[in-house]
Amino acid sequence: MANTPYCDDTALVKRARDGDAAAFEVLVRRHQDTVYRIALRVLNDPADAADASQEALVAAWRRLPDLDDPATFRAWLYRIVTRRALNTARARTPESPSDLLEGERTGRGAGPEHHTVASGLRDALAQALLDLPPQQRVCWILYEMEQMTYGEIAETVGVTTDAVRGRIHRARSHLVEALKPWR
Known part of the structure; x- marks a missing residue:
């Protein structure tokens, strides 16, 4: 043992x-x-x-x-x-975004301005994620944050890989639109 x-x-x-x-x-x-x-x-x-x-x-x-x-x-x-x-x-x-992005912090060496901008962007991303339908949010999180493959996600959520691709694509489109002010 x-x-x-x-x-x-x-x-x-x-x-x-x-x-x-x-x-x-x-x-x-x-x-x-x-x-x-x-x-x-x-x-x-x-x-x-x-x-x-x-x-x-x-x-x-x-x-x-x-x-x-x-x-x-x-x-x-x-x-x-x-x-x-x-x-x-x-x-x-x-009700509101808290720390969906736990562990996704900026580096220690960055200055206060960088931390302020990064914090605002992180909060905006957290809110945009909350605005996604749960199935899209799960697929995006598993792909982008947990580095799972489309096949693994499909098996995890019980849908086809094409459905996973579609959900991730729709999630990305929503997130790009929601984060336009941060460009």
Whole structure:
């Protein structure tokens, strides 16, 4: 078990399906930050994101035996959290942008003017993201911020790659228009 942290996800999933809770714990540690970040960017509320993340990880543990292909664990887990977050988002309307872009900060060496402009642009982008329909927002976030491929996103959100391309294109068009004042 000493080498568990160095196993790939597929091996860990197989071990976890055989009842190895420590293997699943390693999977959780590997993916929990991304799971939370996806939920936060979709929901724009840290408490709701934490709840959705927790629920997604518990659901993944419970439904792990139902996962057909252990090699698809990452996309499967991200699909679970995306659906949880979208269901929560549909149940309420976000009031204002907070920190959708958590972790997307400017460098330390920049001066106050740069920080002010960057902060305003970041807030404008956060608001523009909130104005997107949730399905477009999720696809854009997974592509641009999580560097997932169209195929991975399609698998995650349960649509075709063409649908993902269309959603990302519409999201980009909206964001370009919304951010015109910042050019």
